Amino acid sequence: MDLQGQNGLMTTFREGWRSRKASAWLIALALLAFYTDLYFFDHLTEPAKALGLRSKWFLYSALYSVAMIGGAVYYLRRHGNARYNRYRIATNLGVQLVLAFLLPFVMPLLAGAPEDDYWKYEYFAASIWPLDHYKLHPSILRAVPLVLALTTVALAFLVAPLLGFFFGKRWYCSWVCGCGGLANTFGDPWRHLTATSTASWKFEKVAVHSVMFLAIVSTLLLFVDAFADTGETFHAVIAGGEWWSMKSLYGYVVGALLAGLVGVGFYPLFGPRVWCRNFCPMAALLGLTQKLGRFRIRVKPDMCISCGNCTTYCEMGIDVRSYAQSNESFTRAACVGCGMCAHVCPRGVLKLENAPTLQEDKARQRLPVVNL
Amino acid sequence: MRIVIIGNGVAGMEAALAVRQREPAWEITLVSEESDHFFSRTALMWVMSGQLSHRCIEPLERDVYERMGFHRVRARAVGLDLEARRVHLAGGLEPLPYDRLLIACGSRPRPGPWPGSDLPGVGHFVTHQDLAWLEEEVHGGPSHGGPPPRPRAHLEATSDESPYRFRPVARAERGGPPTRPAVIGGGLIGIEAAEVLHAAGLRPRFFIREEWFWPMALDHAESRWIAERMREHGVDVDLEHDVEALEGDGRVERVLTSEGEYDADLVVVAIGVVPNTGWLAGAGLELDRRGGLVVDAHLRAQRAGAENGSEDLGVFAAGDCASVRWFHGEHMPEQLWYTARDQGRVAARGLLGDGTATYARGHWYNSAKLFDIEYTTAGLVNMNVEGERNWFFEERGPVRSTTRVVLAGERVVGFNLLGRRWDHTVLLRWIEEHRSLAWVLDHLAEAAFDTEFVPPLVVPQGARERAPTGPAPSALPEPLAPPAV
Numbered sequence: 001m002d003l004q005g006q007n008g009l010m011t012t013f014r015e016g017w018r019s020r021k022a023s024a025w026l027i028a029l030a031l032l033a034f035y036t037d038l039y040f041f042d043h044l045t046e047p048a049k050a051l052g053l054r055s056k057w058f059l060y061s062a063l064y065s066v067a068m069i070g071g072a073v074y075y076l077r078r079h080g081n082a083r084y085n086r087y088r089i090a091t092n093l094g095v096q097l098v099l100a101f102l103l104p105f106v107m108p109l110l111a112g113a114p115e116d117d118y119w120k121y122e123y124f125a126a127s128i129w130p131l132d133h134y135k136l137h138p139s140i141l142r143a144v145p146l147v148l149a150l151t152t153v154a155l156a157f158l159v160a161p162l163l164g165f166f167f168g169k170r171w172y173c174s175w176v177c178g179c180g181g182l183a184n185t186f187g188d189p190w191r192h193l194t195a196t197s198t199a200s201w202k203f204e205k206v207a208v209h210s211v212m213f214l215a216i217v218s219t220l221l222l223f224v225d226a227f228a229d230t231g232e233t234f235h236a237v238i239a240g241g242e243w244w245s246m247k248s249l250y251g252y253v254v255g256a257l258l259a260g261l262v263g264v265g266f267y268p269l270f271g272p273r274v275w276c277r278n279f280c281p282m283a284a285l286l287g288l289t290q291k292l293g294r295f296r297i298r299v300k301p302d303m304c305i306s307c308g309n310c311t312t313y314c315e316m317g318i319d320v321r322s323y324a325q326s327n328e329s330f331t332r333a334a335c336v337g338c339g340m341c342a343h344v345c346p347r348g349v350l351k352l353e354n355a356p357t358l359q360e361d362k363a364r365q366r367l368p369v370v371n372l
Numbered sequence: 373m374r375i376v377i378i379g380n381g382v383a384g385m386e387a388a389l390a391v392r393q394r395e396p397a398w399e400i401t402l403v404s405e406e407s408d409h410f411f412s413r414t415a416l417m418w419v420m421s422g423q424l425s426h427r428c429i430e431p432l433e434r435d436v437y438e439r440m441g442f443h444r445v446r447a448r449a450v451g452l453d454l455e456a457r458r459v460h461l462a463g464g465l466e467p468l469p470y471d472r473l474l475i476a477c478g479s480r481p482r483p484g485p486w487p488g489s490d491l492p493g494v495g496h497f498v499t500h501q502d503l504a505w506l507e508e509e510v511h512g513g514p515s516h517g518g519p520p521p522r523p524r525a526h527l528e529a530t531s532d533e534s535p536y537r538f539r540p541v542a543r544a545e546r547g548g549p550p551t552r553p554a555v556i557g558g559g560l561i562g563i564e565a566a567e568v569l570h571a572a573g574l575r576p577r578f579f580i581r582e583e584w585f586w587p588m589a590l591d592h593a594e595s596r597w598i599a600e601r602m603r604e605h606g607v608d609v610d611l612e613h614d615v616e617a618l619e620g621d622g623r624v625e626r627v628l629t630s631e632g633e634y635d636a637d638l639v640v641v642a643i644g645v646v647p648n649t650g651w652l653a654g655a656g657l658e659l660d661r662r663g664g665l666v667v668d669a670h671l672r673a674q675r676a677g678a679e680n681g682s683e684d685l686g687v688f689a690a691g692d693c694a695s696v697r698w699f700h701g702e703h704m705p706e707q708l709w710y711t712a713r714d715q716g717r718v719a720a721r722g723l724l725g726d727g728t729a730t731y732a733r734g735h736w737y738n739s740a741k742l743f744d745i746e747y748t749t750a751g752l753v754n755m756n757v758e759g760e761r762n763w764f765f766e767e768r769g770p771v772r773s774t775t776r777v778v779l780a781g782e783r784v785v786g787f788n789l790l791g792r793r794w795d796h797t798v799l800l801r802w803i804e805e806h807r808s809l810a811w812v813l814d815h816l817a818e819a820a821f822d823t824e825f826v827p828p829l830v831v832p833q834g835a836r837e838r839a840p841t842g843p844a845p846s847a848l849p850e851p852l853a854p855p856a857v
Contacts, residue, residue, distance in 0.1 A: 010571040014422030019516035081744075083825035198433065300795055300821060303739055305709040306382070307415035312428040321431060325713075342823050346741040348748070348793035351821055 009078065009313070009344065017268065018189050024268040032265035039256040054105070054118065061101045064182060068096050071185030078188075084339045084352075088174060092181035099126040100178050111145075120144045126176050129156040130215040131282035133250055137219075138226035160282075161289045167354055168295025169286035170337020179263065179276060183315065184338060187264075187272025191315040191340065194271030200317055204278050204334065211254060212284035218250055254279065273315045277334060287333030295337065298351045301327040310341035310350060324349050373398045375723055376459055376468050378449050379476035380404030381413065382709060383691030385432070386716030387474050391723050392440050401443040401468065403459065405526045406536045407500050408446065409434055413478075414709055416503050417564040420510075421571040425517020446522075447529035448536070449477070452655040454675070454685055463529025472686040472723045475652075475665060475673065476716065479645035479692040479707060480535035484556070488618030493542030493550075494639045497565045498535070505539040509638055510549050510572050533650060542623035542638070550574065550638035554627050556615050557642035558585045563598075563742055565640040566607045577608045577634060579615055579627065589749060591844045593764065594774055594790055598742050605743060610634075647693040647705055657687070664695030664705040669730040671696075671719045688722045690715035698733055708738060735803060737796040750799040751786030753778055756846035760785075763809055763840040765831055767791070773829060775816075777809055779840055784812050792829060793821040809840065 017023040037043055038060060048059035072089050079085045108121035120143055129136040129152065136156065141149045163171045173180045263275025276283050297320070304327075310320035316334045320341045323330045342350040375391055377384045380402050388400050415429040437444055445468065451460035458467040481496035483489060493509070496502045500520040507514050514520075526536060543549065551574070555565045558580030569576040584595035585602075599609045614630035618639060627636045647663040658666040658676045665673050671694060673687040691712035695703040706712075714731065721729030737750040757780045767773040773791030777784055783806045787799045798819035802812055813836055817828050 009423045010418075010421040010568075012423055013425050013516040014511070021516070082823055084823050087825060192428075301797060302710045302714075303737075303796065305414040306412040306429075306431045307418065308412060308424055308428040308431065309415075309418065312424055325431060339823065347739045348746055348821055351793075352824060 012192055018192075020193065020269060024190075027268045028265060031267065032261060035256075035260045035265050039260055058101075058105060061104075064178070065096050065101055067186040068093060068181055069185075071182070071188060075185050075188045079340070079343060082339070082343050085343065088339070089185065091175045092184060095126050095176050096178060096181050100124055121148075123148050123151070125151065125155070126178060128152075128160055128172070128282060130212070130219065130285065131177070131179075131280060133215060133219065133254070133281075137222050160286065164286045164289030165293035166295075168290045168293060168331075168335070168337050169283065170295065170335075170352075172286055173276060173283055173336035174338045177282075179259065179280065180336060182264065183267075183272035183276065187267045187315075190267050190269075190271050191273075192271070192312050193269065194273060194277070194315050194317040196311055196314070196317045196319055201319075204317070207278040208280065208284045208287075211258075211279045212281040214250065215254070215281035254281075271315055271317075273317075273336070276336065277316050283336070284333075290335070291331060291333050293331075294354045294356070295335075296329055296331040296353065296355055297323070297335065297341065298329045298353055298355075299324050299327055300349045300351070303347050303349045305347055307346060309344040309346065313340045313344050315340070320350065374469060374471045375400045375474070376470035376472075377402045377474045377476060378459065379474075379478055379691065379693075380407060380410055380444070381476060381478050381691060381712065382410075383478075383694075383712040383716035383719070384474065384476035385410045386713050387476065387690060387720040387723060388442055389440065390717055390720030392442070394724055396441075399443070400441070401445060401470075402437075403445045403447060403449055403461070403468065405446065405448040405530060405534060408444065408521045408525065410436070411500075412709075413498070416497065416500075417568050419515070419517065420497075420503055420506055420568040422515045425515065426520055427517055446525050448526065448531055448534055448651070450531060450651050452652060452657070452687075454656055454687070457686065461529060462531045465529055470686070472725075473688070474719050474723060475649075475687065475689040475693060476691045476712075476719075477648045477651075477693050479705075480648040480650075481641070482644045482646050484615075484618070484641040484643070486615055486617050488620065488624065489641065491542075491618055491620055491624040492540035492545065492622065493620070493624040493637060494618055494641060495539040496535075497561055497640050497642060498645060501536050501538050505541060506568075506640070508541045509543050510553075510569070510574070512543065512549070535648060545623045546637055552577070552635050553638040553640070554579060554634065554636035555640045555642060556627070557644065558582055558611075559588075559642065559644060560586070560740060561645075562640075562642035563602070565642055566602065567605075567743055569640075570605055570607055575606050575608065577610060577627075577636065578602065579613045579629060580609065580611050581614050583612055585609070585611070587754070587845060589747075589754060590788070591754070591762070591764075591776065593766070594776065594788065597772075597774065597790065598745060601743050601745060645692070645707060647695070649693050657685075660695040660703050662695070662705065664703070665689040665693055666695045666703055669697070669732070670722050670727060671715060671731055672722060688719040690719040696731060696733060699735075706733070735800050737800060739796070742790075745790055746793050748789045748792075748794045748796060748799075749787065750794075750796045751778065751784075751803045752780075753786040753788045754844050754846045755786070756843055757785055760843035761840035762842075762844050763838070765835045765838075767829060770827055771829075775829065775831070776844075777812060777840075778844070779809055782808055784809060792826075793823070795819050795821045810836070 013019050044056035044059055048056045053059050072093055075089055104122040104124055107123060108118040111121045113121050134140055135152045174184060258279040259275050266274055304324035306321055306325050308321050314320055316336055318332050318334055337352055339352055342352055375398055377388055384402055388402060391400060409430050410432055412429045412431060415424060418424040419426060419429060447465055448462040449459050450462045458469050460467050481498040495505045500523055504519055504523050553569050553574050554577040555562050556579045566576045566578045584592055585598055602609050615627060617628040618624050619626040624639050625637060627634045649659060649663045649665055656676055658674050660666050667673055667689050671688050671690055673689045675683060692705055692707050694715060695705050697703055718729050718731040735751055740747045759781050761779045763777045765775045776788040778786030785803055813831055820828060
């Protein structure tokens, strides 16, 4: 087995559907139409019921799984020669099929819950607050079984930051998360389309931290509302001349528009990580733990030839080449640790690692380490 | 102060940026015949295949010239007047006056010495214009990223002998893309050309004069694996084929070799590069026998025949065109990306008037990717070192790799490694520390740089105890004394 072959990448920019030609626009339009229908209409409920699925969301999850399996086959044919890629994609698929589809479907049945209470047992363990904003709403926490409520809190405030500290945000963003899973399988053919300009980096920093701020504040306000027993007074905003609860506004704008329509619909035009990079509050929070933690990309000094494969195939738009060229091992908050920069590097300059500690390692290797 | 830099590549750009960092007001002019924008020449193969676009191989955003206040001149330099401190340009342009000059004009492809080397359908794979030629031949035009930016902008101000002129395209006479392309020359550019032709769905023929591919860097066993892998990919590797002529009626149709005649409707000549210094022929600067601009430790060019450092010409050279002193005392160019960058930085200190910066050639190291096989080398390999012995191990398991450790007496002086990634900084440290073979084999894991989850290299006891064999074949006729460290 070759370790770092890259035959599958060779013709990327010569294939129209991968380089923003008409076929790419058609795929984008189809995806946008699908998501518009999913979020704002109800055509999918009937077919879901006909298939024995409880709601259109389970049908969506089933389609999502099919897209991931198809994408994973494509991905593994191109990049499966590296073990990191094989293990990672297998984990993504396992999480999707078991934690995101099978378990939520059977848990209410196993618990013997009455049909009206099914939703309380449909627990999506892989979507963690603040990506899954609803999970931590006081009304939801009170309604679901205690063990699930505790799991929600533990995952968000203990497991996620700790793993983020030791392994970087990759443990979630590119091994577990459903959005990342779809991006790295179905969305992988378009990873080179992510913008790498300085302007896109500036936008990313403002946008992603704004959404993170919004997610945290709106969750806090919900708790204020719950304890002050004021209904949703504190938690309302004016939008379009009407009073909206922040809860539904957040669901609309962040959940449906940004994560679904923009996030997936624009895969073929702007790359598969538009949502993760610019809007995901979970990615922003984990990015902060990553900055403080041990994950980093190590650069072998004075070996880079500036070819640009790493920067081009970085799905988060990080200019990896600039670090490699200046011999700087680095940790960037945005990096989801997909490993593609190291995989495509023709000179073997890059290596993802969980350093013992950054400073200790710096002293040992005599390598410059920068954090930007 | 007026700084003129001939060349817009890595050495020239590094120097320009370093000068600008210290001197915000100096006038800096970059002269390039080839390209409007700084790009990575080492990445041309991926633009050809479609793995990268032209934008992808430009390391800096295009507004860098504006932001840094660099003037650009898109023209061919054709002469240098050392007394008047002017660079003459082709196309009737005004001569460029300078106070200090950096020559960083790089290499040009070595032209084919055979009859028929100028036929339409014959070309090289070194410059932007070569890339445009090959894209035109094979694909009928550029890929998604478009052609190189303004590839013909220099045509008004160039001359016939320029390496940046366009090669005649034979696609129309041929009636379509080539069906039987050939690559001549068993080195790195040759294997890259073969790889991109293969990626375009063709079955290239690869003519190599030597007994095996890349004898300068590989030994027979290592090279056999590379050839085997090339053949698996569908490249016809023809070893020991000495090309004698290229033939055809109005375009190339056949390659005549010592072993017979072969059909070929496209030929990429990749027999190395030479310093692009033809335009300096009458300038009075010292050139080595390969045409490289001889420089001293400060990267100052010198007047032909003059005593070293006896005169301040204000002329520096860096990158592929500069002939620097190697560890064995000979002056030769170093045709590597990272040395060009380092030389650009040192030359910048000279341009700034700082006479203290020197360029010291360190240990040799390099890496490459030969189709999908990783290659790392460090130290003295195939250099015919005195008392040389080679310890060799071939790994055949989940990972296939070869490990060659070069010894001078009991001391490790070099590594040649295929199939895995290694940290050359660790290997070089071991060489400096005069480690023994046994010690190195005990510590190999510390130099491993494979991606995560790749099983580590395990050398079985039997192989460890295998006695190293005699010297590897070398291009150097005389044994080389191991350098003192």
